[in-house]
Amino acid sequence: MKTFFKPTLYVLLAVLAITSCSRKKNTFLSRNIHAVTAEYNALYNGYNALDQGRTSLNDTYEDDYWEILPIERMQIDEDVILPGQSKNENFTRAEEKAVKAIQKHSINIESKEYNPQMDEAYLLLGKARYFDQRFVPALEAFNYILYKYPASDKINQAKVWREKTNIRLENDELAIKNLKRLLKQEDLEDQDLADATSMLAQAYLNIKVIDTAITLLEVAAEATKSNEERGRYSFIQGQLYNELGYKDSANIVFDEVIELNRKTPRIYMISAYLEKVKNFDYENGDKLVLSELLEELETNRENRPFLDRIYHVIGMHHLKGESVELASRYFNKSLRTNTRDQKLKARNYEILGDMTFDKRLYADAGAYYDSTLANLKLNSKPYRTIKRKRDNLEDVIYYESVAKVDDSILGLVRLPEAEKLAYFEKFVADLKDKAEEEEKKQEALKRNNGLATVGNQIGNRNIGAGGPGVPNQGGGFYFYNPTTVAFGKNEFLKIWGDRPLEDNWRWSNKGASAGGNSGTTADIAASASEDERFDPQFYISRIPSDAKEIDSISKDRNYAYYQLGLIYKEKFKEFNLAKDKFKELLESNPEERLILPSKYNLYKIYELLEQHDEATIAKNDIVSNYPESRYAAILTNPESVALKDENSPLALYEKLYDVHVSQDYEIVINQSEEYIQAFEGDPIVPKFELLKATASGRLLGFDAYKKAINYIAVTYANTPEGQQAQRMANEMLPKLESAAFVNDSISSGFKVVFKFDRNNTVKINEFKTTLDSVLENVRYYKLKSSIDVYDTNTTFVVVHGLRNAQVAKTFDQILLDKDVKKITEPYFAVSSANYQILQIHKNLDAYLNLNNP
Incomplete structure (x- = not known):
């Protein structure tokens, strides 16, 4: 009897426990068992996961101290998260634990919750979704607490978190x-x-x-x-x-x-x-105390992680104290810390660029601005500001490089043979020393790599961190470091120029835009064979000896001097530099076309520098030796400068542009050629070239236009017109190159074209007048006409506004009966797209044959 009683008792107790823990009953035992289980199991693990997720967020988040800090340290990711995805697995786990607590331990009877831990579960659910940046679902969780648990002790927290979420939702x-x-x-x-x-x-x-x-x-x-x-x-x-x-x-x-x-x-x-x-107040403050503070911040070992910013501030301190060299040293020290603060790097590079610019080292300033751009967000306002500043340096860097290289070449040309030999013997000796030093470095590197490999094999692990100054710290591939990449690009451009990606890129004739750098000794050495590289006679043999080639180099150098004089005068207001360049040009036996503009610019510079005696000498020289020139006319009659000079290049350009609008393209082409020769060396010339190219395209077709655009892009590469031509050559010309006609069925606009002999202008104008009167009477269509030049022999009178091919082909049928007899000239119909093609490629015969086989 006793043996039978014990198992029965155990079974009854088990059934009683199970039924007492049911989520369908509101009993003391049920409430407390589910509350304790939810709190110390699902919610405990959920909050642990939430804390781990927040820790990982804080570890990866970096504050931007250049801006006002946000109250909460949380990086908002703009990437779209698809349903079922998560930014952080810890937050997913926390959400799962919250959901588990709700699903398994909620005692919801007749819409009333009896488990006191459920508000905590929904709070955890909302927080997990919030930190996972799913703000709308998070808002739902917090609102549910406010709706379902108004008496909860977590109600104020829920209200605050709801408003945090609203702020994130703007x-x-x-x-x-x-x-x-x-x-x-x-x-x-x-x-x-x-x-x-x-x-x-x-x-x-x-x-x-x-x-x-x-x-x-x-x-x-x-x-x-x-x-x-x-x-x-x-x-x-x-x-x-x-x-x-x-x-x-x-x-x-x-x-x-x-x-x-x-x-x-x-x-x-x-x-x-x-x-x-x-x-700090530099006028009234104690500078000694400030210097001691900065020294303490710099030398304190605990501040090493923050030296990038400390060095930058010390640099700014010295810059305000006008200690430019010290400031430059600290900005460079800030950069050498390999800081991850892109804005800090950009500011360091920008300040160094400005300091170098003030020293008139424009090529070096351009390199600093390039590094600045590499650390700024593309197309941001600071990026555009620096880009404009860098673009203004483009011309001066280019022409300074051309002048430097050409001066070097011409200097070598003038050297006696013995001095040439001595120069290149020293150059070859330096090359050998560098080659030996490089060979020793490579051998040392191989030995170190071998040791690293052995160490890896022994320790059975990868050593990814580099030594001091090596950018691939922590095992990251160094090309992933944007600073290293930007530095490498700038160094490459300094040495080799902007070279295309192709075989034999080191050849001296491959330099695309190195600023005339393709003829340097470094280029020649790079392209030489091993035997030639260390032979002085090889370099001597590469010095130009042909009179035409030397003359061409001299012309290039003189033109570079002229452009530099204009740039320093007009863009940078560096009048002394501009004066030096124009004087050097006039002493270098320049072409005739550059002499008079250079003398006039020198006169203007003397006036600006208030060197009146020199200005008078320059003025008398121009008036006496060039009395028929427009410069002499301006100098002898200064009052005319205040009025619009009808013979000024700009005025002539504006008049010629009006001729272009009236479609007298032959006049535009001929006049442009005259003005280009007359104003050679003047900044207005590229404008005339571009106008001539447009007129040539309209009159002669695509091939003439393409040739002219490519000529401008190459000849005037560093002018706005040349850059515009280059963009057109890259983007527009490929789209216009196809002469194939399109199917009329896909077109929505059509034209009716009447063809006339271009010389019969009276007949053309009379016909257009008649046509316009007829078009006014056409019903249901709003039509207009125009006179379009086709080529040197043909002019079109064109009717615009038709939407249907069949209507265009039977144009005379939409005219009133009284008007049909007025329009007796033959015509053809063409879609707007095909009309554009035949105007571009001048292939009217091909189109007519295509439609009339």
């Missing part, structure tokens, strides 16, 4: 309204008060109400229990005071951050120091 006005109501209705304390006020401050920051945000951040900093948050909130306060121009108030708040010292992340303390340095 519903700032709604968030402000709800948070102000929460602060008014509830007596919040400690962390709840800090969270609510800090988020309200963020909402005000988003709508640019800075003063209110400062007040709220002060409340949040006092209320929070987290020293990390206190340091961040106070630092943002200081930034906002600086934004409003209240530097004294900002420094007081920064001092509060500094006093926290090790209680808050060191980055806030260092940033506070640096912001105070930026606010």
Whole structure:
């Protein structure tokens, strides 16, 4: 009997336990078992996963201290996340645990929840979705808490998190309204008060109400229990005071951050120091104290992770103190820290570029601006600003390089044979020394690689970190480092120029836009064989000896001098530099076309520099030796300069452009050629060339247009017109090259064309007048006509506005009976697309034969 009783008792107790834990019953045992299981199983693991996810977010997030910091450290990813995907597996796991707690432990009977942990589960669900940047689902979770659990002890947290989500969804006005109501209705304390006020401050920051945000951040900093948050909130306060121009108030708040010292992340303390340095009053402040502070920041070993920014601020300090060399040294030291702050690198490079520009080292300044662009976001406002500055240097860099190379070549040409031999013997000796040094480096590198390989095999692991200064720290492939890539590109361009990707790219004739650098000794050495490379006679044999070639080099050099004189005078207002270039040009036996413009520009420069005696000499020279020139006319009659000179290049261009509009293309071509010769060397010449190219295309067709555009792109490559021609050659000409006609069935516009002999202008004008009167009587169609030049022999009178091919082919049938007899000239119909093709390629016969086999 006793043996039978024990198993029966166990079974009854088990059934009782199971039925008591049912989610369908609201009993003391059921509520507490499900509450405890949810809290210490699913929710515990869920919050652990959430904390791990937040830690990983904080580890990968980097604040941008060039801007006002956000209240919450969270990087928003713009990538679209598809359903079922996640940005972080930890947040997915946290969400799964929250859902598990709800599904398995919710005691929802008659729409009422009896498990006290369910509000916590929904809060975890909302937080996981929030940090996974799925803000709409997160909002649903927080709203569910407010709807379903109004008496929950987590209700204020849910309200704050809901408004955090609204702020992320850019519903700032709604968030402000709800948070102000929460602060008014509830007596919040400690962390709840800090969270609510800090988020309200963020909402005000988003709508640019800075003063209110400062007040709220002060409340949040006092209320929070987290020293990390206190340091961040106070630092943002200081930034906002600086934004409003209240530097004294900002420094007081920064001092509060500094006093926290090790209680808050060191980055806030260092940033506070640096912001105070930026606010320093150089007129009234103690510069000795500031220097001691900067020295302490630089030498403190704990500040090594922040040396990139510290060096930059020290550089700015020396720059304001006019210690330019010291400033340059610190900006370069900041760059050598291999900082990951792209904005910091861009600012360092930009400042170095500006300093180099002020020294008139324009080629070096251009290289610095190239590095600046490599570290800026493409097409951003700062990028466009630097791009314009860099583009302004393009011409001066190009012509300085041309002048330098050509001067070197001409200098070698003038050397006696003995001095040539001595020069290249020294050059070859230097080459051998460099080759030996490079060979030793390669051998050392091979030995080191061998040791690294052995070490890897012994340790059975990869050593990816490089030594000091090596950019592939941590095993990353160094070409993935944008700084390294940008530096490599700039070094390549300095040595080789802009060369196309092709075989034998080192050959001297491959330099595309190296600024005339293709004839340098370095180029010749690079293209030489091993035997030739160390033979002085090889280099001597490459020195030009033909009189025509030497004369061509001299002309190129003189033209470069002329362009540099104009650029320094007009673009950079460097009048002394411009004067030197024009004087060097006049002393170099220049072509006749460059002499008079150079003398006139020298006269203008003397006037600007108030060197009146030299200006008088230059003026008398022009008036006496070139009395018929337009420059002499301007100098002898200065009042005419205030009026529009009818014979000025610009005025002549404007008149010729009007002729182009009236379709007198032959006159445009002939006049353009005359003006190009007359104004050779003047900046207006490329404009005439482009106008002539357009007229040639309209009159002679695609081949003539293509030839002219390519000529402009090559001959005037560094002018706006030349760059425009290059874009046209790259983008537009390939689209126009096909002469094949399209199928009329896919066209929606058609024309009726009447063909006339171009010389019979009276007949053409009379016919157009008659046609216009007839078109006014046409019903259901709104038609108009035009006179279009086709070629040197043919002119078209064209009817526009037809939408149907059949109507165009039977054009006379839409005319009124009284008008049909007025239009007796033969015509043909053509789609708008095909009309454009036959005008471009002048293939009218091919089109007529195609439609009339």
